Amino acid sequence: MDFQGFLVNLLDGLAVAGLLFLLAVGLTVIFGLVDVLNLAHGALYMGAGYVWVVGDGTPSMLALIGALLVAIAAGSLMGVGLHFSLKPIANKGHLDQALLTLGLAMIISELVLHAQGRGFNTLAIPDALNGSVEIAGSQFPTYRLVVIGASIVLGGLAYYVFERTKLGSLTRAAIDDPQMLAVSGYDVEKIKIGVLVAGAALAAIAGVLGAPLLNLRPGLDNEVLTLALIVIVVGGLGSIKGAALGAVIIGLLQNLGAAYVPAVAPYLLFGLMVLVLLVRPRGLFGRAA
Amino acid sequence: MNLSRKATLAALTSAALVSLSACGGALGGGGDSESDDVLTIGLLIPKTGTYAPLGKEMQRAADLYIKKHDDEIDGQEVKLVVADSAGNPETAKSKAKEMILRDNVDVITGIVSSPEAVTVAQEAEANEVPLVIANAGANEVTGEGVSDYVWRVSQSNYDHGYAAGVYAATEIDTENGVFIGADYSAGTETRDGFIDGYQDNGGGDLAKEILTPFGKTQNYQPFLGQIPDDASFVYAFFAGGEAITFDKNWKEFGYDKKMPLIGAQNLTDEDILGAVGDSAVGITTVGLYSPALENEANKKFTAAWSDAYDATPSIIAVTTYDSFAFIDAGAEEADGDVTAQSLTDAFSSVGAIDSPRGEFTVDPETHNPVQSYYVRKLVKAGAGYSNKVIETIEPQDN
Numbered sequence: 001m002d003f004q005g006f007l008v009n010l011l012d013g014l015a016v017a018g019l020l021f022l023l024a025v026g027l028t029v030i031f032g033l034v035d036v037l038n039l040a041h042g043a044l045y046m047g048a049g050y051v052w053v054v055g056d057g058t059p060s061m062l063a064l065i066g067a068l069l070v071a072i073a074a075g076s077l078m079g080v081g082l083h084f085s086l087k088p089i090a091n092k093g094h095l096d097q098a099l100l101t102l103g104l105a106m107i108i109s110e111l112v113l114h115a116q117g118r119g120f121n122t123l124a125i126p127d128a129l130n131g132s133v134e135i136a137g138s139q140f141p142t143y144r145l146v147v148i149g150a151s152i153v154l155g156g157l158a159y160y161v162f163e164r165t166k167l168g169s170l171t172r173a174a175i176d177d178p179q180m181l182a183v184s185g186y187d188v189e190k191i192k193i194g195v196l197v198a199g200a201a202l203a204a205i206a207g208v209l210g211a212p213l214l215n216l217r218p219g220l221d222n223e224v225l226t227l228a229l230i231v232i233v234v235g236g237l238g239s240i241k242g243a244a245l246g247a248v249i250i251g252l253l254q255n256l257g258a259a260y261v262p263a264v265a266p267y268l269l270f271g272l273m274v275l276v277l278l279v280r281p282r283g284l285f286g287r288a289a
Numbered sequence: 290m291n292l293s294r295k296a297t298l299a300a301l302t303s304a305a306l307v308s309l310s311a312c313g314g315a316l317g318g319g320g321d322s323e324s325d326d327v328l329t330i331g332l333l334i335p336k337t338g339t340y341a342p343l344g345k346e347m348q349r350a351a352d353l354y355i356k357k358h359d360d361e362i363d364g365q366e367v368k369l370v371v372a373d374s375a376g377n378p379e380t381a382k383s384k385a386k387e388m389i390l391r392d393n394v395d396v397i398t399g400i401v402s403s404p405e406a407v408t409v410a411q412e413a414e415a416n417e418v419p420l421v422i423a424n425a426g427a428n429e430v431t432g433e434g435v436s437d438y439v440w441r442v443s444q445s446n447y448d449h450g451y452a453a454g455v456y457a458a459t460e461i462d463t464e465n466g467v468f469i470g471a472d473y474s475a476g477t478e479t480r481d482g483f484i485d486g487y488q489d490n491g492g493g494d495l496a497k498e499i500l501t502p503f504g505k506t507q508n509y510q511p512f513l514g515q516i517p518d519d520a521s522f523v524y525a526f527f528a529g530g531e532a533i534t535f536d537k538n539w540k541e542f543g544y545d546k547k548m549p550l551i552g553a554q555n556l557t558d559e560d561i562l563g564a565v566g567d568s569a570v571g572i573t574t575v576g577l578y579s580p581a582l583e584n585e586a587n588k589k590f591t592a593a594w595s596d597a598y599d600a601t602p603s604i605i606a607v608t609t610y611d612s613f614a615f616i617d618a619g620a621e622e623a624d625g626d627v628t629a630q631s632l633t634d635a636f637s638s639v640g641a642i643d644s645p646r647g648e649f650t651v652d653p654e655t656h657n658p659v660q661s662y663y664v665r666k667l668v669k670a671g672a673g674y675s676n677k678v679i680e681t682i683e684p685q686d687n
Contacts, residue, residue: 012508120340132541
């Protein structure tokens with residue numbers, strides 16, 4: 001296969017990776033800090049996508065930005081909601097939490113589908129971002145570049161906040177030793193809420209950005225959740241770097257697999273996950289237990 | 290403790306729970322399946338899922354036909370029973386059973402997708418209630434060994450593929466063709482028909498056949514990437530939401546400038562043009578109808594459709610409308626009491642139907658239509674688009 005074609009496959013895989021990263025980063029940090037695997041993350045993603053079609057569905061920049069803002073606000077609220085609904089079962093173990101978030105996921109997605117219908121929605125891209133640009137002799141859709149760019153910027157921001165700011169070091173401290181942090185006079189609960197809000201808002205952003213690429217339809221929530229779970233299993237739980245690397249690996253594997261070895265493509269993702277679990281169960285960047 | 294194992298477990302749990310969606314549905318009690326003064330027609334359509342837009346179009350066509358005929362077919366009051374198949378063959382089968390046993394339908398029509406046609410045909414045969422397929426193209430349900438109860442007014446997947454093959458070989462190129470399509474019966478049967486039509490008319494082997502996971506593909510880029518650069522044309526089969534996504538991706542990745550795209554009719558069908566927008570302009574498709582056809586029946590039909598829905602009818606609108614015309618003609622032939630059985634017997638003697646697609650007959654031997662195909666090129670027309678007819682392919686003897 002020629003280089004041009006490979007480049008297009010590569011870039012397109014990165015666009016998918018960008019979406020997966022935005023989704024997985026919240027999932028992984030929430031897990032690291034709050035010790036909850038938020039199975040409602042996929043539903044948050046899907047619900048945010050549907051925000052875009054709430055209006056008259058015209059593909060304008062205004063609609064896109066409006067949808068982003070609404071989705072971030074709604075996502076943040078969900079984050080707060082998640083915190084308070086998890087509180088009563090804080091010490092009941094992972095299975096109870098999984099069931100609770102799974103229940104939330106079903107409620108969110110069913111409400112969304114009830115309101116918006118169970119149809120198949122393809123979304124038009126705003127004119128300003130529609131069309132294609134030429135890259136090394138091949139055409140590539142502008143919007144997919146925007147998705148790549150947005151995820152790099154947001155990912156960089158998340159990484160900077162987490163690794164280089166005081167807020168970030170407090171968060172890391174809260175993950176590593178919450179008791180000590182509390183003794184030092186910090187409010188661990190506030191940090192937890194903040195992380196839930198940020199994670200949910202990122203999922204919402206991914207949902208809006210990804211709507212024209214993955215189409216809005218019933219089942220979207222579980223599809224993206226499964227992918228995000230594979231990303232963090234491969235990348236390692238609780239690590240932003242892991243989420244990024246995992247997302248890139250999964251995004252590329254999905255696209256390049258379908259392009260070059262279509263016969264085995266459906267098995268590649270799970271094959272990789274099994275391999276990682278066997279060889280390095282904590283994931284590529286996972287924190288050692 | 291292994292946290293990732295828990296993650297996997299939870300993921301599996303979620304998948305399992307979600308897939309436990311609603312099934313079943315009560316089988317209502319008795320009632321007589323004998324004749325009354327009401328002709329009960331079961332319309333089985335996908336109201337949810339990828340093919341929901343097609344189901345909606347079927348519903349509109351059915352409503353329009355019934356309204357245009359003052360709620361009567363052959364002097365009998367028409368009662369329409371609508372059920373959602375969700376595009377799923379198992380759901381379709383159980384809904385068909387429900388229609389037959391609970392609603393006592395005299396005939397079933399609708400049926401968008403090929404896998405549904407297969408399961409519903411079994412149900413029709415088992416319960417001796419006629420089925421008139423208004424869209425689905427599954428080869429096996431008509432032709433040799435066809436059930437007495439199963440009829441089709443649309444086309445078989447093989448037939449429209451064959452017609453496209455004739456066109457590609459005679460007008461485009463006899464070498465280096467590529468097929469791309471959804472990997473399920475409609476896609477592969479269309480491909481088989483295409484290859485036969487292509488090779489019967491001097492075409493060689495295809496350079497490549499690309500199949501995409503049906504109902505799971507939201508991004509065609511990796512598959513487009515498999516098309517060899519020196520392909521002389523691509524013949525594509527996608528329908529509904531998949532056609533929308535494919536058309537957009539084709540243009541976004543610049544393939545419209547690289548090679549001609551011939552599509553099955555669904556690629557530029559009227560019901561998806563609104564969502565596709567300009568991306569589909571210039572695509573050539575081979576299909577059994579175009580709203581741009583110039584004949585009396587079509588003029589009346591497009592005008593009535595426009596009045597009722599302020600839109601241009603799609604192919605599925607015509608085939609569904611024709612399924613009612615076929616049932617109507619059958620009821621007339623049945624003469625007197627119309628029951629499931631008398632209707633079935635009468636379908637053999639229904640002659641030519643004056644359809645918006647032009648006159649066609651449903652072959653009493655194969656139960657499959659004998660009809661012309663049209664090569665259509667999508668052009669901009671006023672505020673919208675038009676599938677301009679550029680060539681007619683006479684009925685093929687295949």
